[in-house]
Amino acid sequence: MHARRHAVIRSERRGNRTIGLAVALVVGGALAAGGVVLTGNNPTPTASSTQAPAPAQAAVGGAPEQPAGPPDCTGMVSGMDDRQKLAQRLMVGVDAADPAGAAAIVRDSQVGGIFIGGNDTALLRDDNLADVQKAADVPVAVGVDDEGGRVQRIDDLVGDLPSARAMAKKTPEQVTELARDRAQKLRDVGITWNLAPDVDVSDQPSNDVIGDRSFSDDPATVTKYALAWAEGQEQGGVYGMLKHFPGHGRSSGDSHKGEVSVPSLAELEKTDLKPYESLVGPGNPLDGRTGVMVGHLDVPGLTTDVPSSLEPATYQLLRTKYRFDGLVMTDDLGAMKAITDRFGLAASTTKALSAGADVALFSNVTQVSPLLDAAQKALDDGTIDRAGNDTAVARVLAAKGLCRR
Known part of the structure; x- marks a missing residue:
């Protein structure tokens, strides 16, 4: 069964700028017959969203006209x-104990x-995330x-999820079902x-x-179970992220605590x-169904003066050798000493975006304006390529299901 998708049109005046974005707000699967018109930040159903769809009109040649998909x-x-x-x-990080602050x-x-x-x-209760979405011009x-095991976020709401290593003792089909169920519960809370x-x-x-965050020490087993998880997660309506490129499994330490080295690229x-x-x-x-997260790793044969998340060669490797054209994000830039011991938050933002990351991730609550000011300066002076910036934004919007590339 396909989840619903709503067509959303937002057009409003903010200060001296006009925002007019045609947005297909995806919850997963097929396009709904009706839409929602957002006036300011308040969704108002159109007439078509409360009525049954009209019969499809016949196109030239007698074939029924197909409903429009998300915009380009x-x-x-x-x-x-x-x-x-x-x-x-x-x-950017928000405080889950402070819904109003997040909005x-x-x-x-x-x-x-x-x-x-x-x-x-x-933040995950009482429809608080809906208020966060109402604060956004573009859905957030x-x-x-x-992940399960030591790394999970909604177990207090919906129960425990086993670790990846424990899941690898099940069948791939069971893992797909686990992932589908978990994704649906994630989606249910926003x-x-x-x-x-x-x-x-x-x-x-x-x-x-x-x-135990890893499925296995065998690449084929990791591949099999990661695919099972990713497919179930997608079926549950949640966008996933493979991590930590190019490989954190044989690391010398924890990038939360300092610099981390891994074996050579070869x-x-x-x-x-x-x-x-x-x-x-x-x-x-x-292909075309998932994102990739890049870790903060020192990789002989790949990185030199900066970790992999800030190294252009890392993104070139992913884009060229592995021909990945989807969304790439950094691991956390705000609370990992592999980054913060060497760079400020604004500097790490511009380095990541100019190196090739589509999204810079900050898990901690931080001031956003300085990050944007630094990125704007880098865009103006050519450090961040304008055409590359547009491509990255398109990837972000497509990963949210708002448009197609």
Whole structure:
């Protein structure tokens, strides 16, 4: 059964700028017959949204006319100014204990996404995320880490989810069903992106930085179970993210605590990068259906003065060798010492966006204006490429289901 999709038109005046974006607000599957017109931030059903659809009109030649799909991303992107575009490329942390504060962050900054960390569930109750969405000119991606085991966010609401390593003892079909059920529960509380599954190949002890977050130390097993999870998650209406490219499973430490090194790129290509080789890119099962998260890793043969998340060669590798054309985001730039010990928040933002990340992720609550100011300066001086910026924004909007590329 397909979930519903609503056509949304927003046109309003804010200060000296006019926002006019045709938006298909996706909850998953097929396009609904009716729409919703947003006036200001208050959704009002149109007549067609409360009536049964009219019979399809016959097109030339007698074939029924097909309903329109989501709009092309090019038109949506061209309707945005620089600040709006750059804001779409940020996912920032909000305090789940402060729903009003989360709405204020979105209202003031118009960021493309918010990240909910920790285990407080106030923001996920009483339809509070709907108020966050009402504060947005463009629907916001609401992201969490909900992998299972040590890394889960809604267990207090809906129950526990086993770790990846525990799930790999089940059949792939059982994992797909687990993922579908979990995604539906995430969607029910307003979450749209889950930064999972972890496709790291690892034999670390269970409680190590990756450990039982990995399905297996065998690339083929990781690939099989990551695919099972990703397919179920998609069926449940949530956008997923493979992580941590190019491979965190054999890391020397935890990037939350400091710099982390992994084996050389040549070694990673033999093992850690096999799931990406098999899952993403043209002809592979998750092509066009998932995002990828880049880790903060020092990789001999790939990185030099900066970790992989800020290194242009990392994104070139993913785009060229693995032919991935979907959304790429960084791991957390705001609370990991592998980044914060070396760069300020604004500097890491511009470095990530100019290196090739589509989205810069910050798990902690931070001031958004300085990030946007720095990104605007980088866009103006050519550090962030304008054509590349437009492409990145299109990827973000498409990953939200608002348009097609």
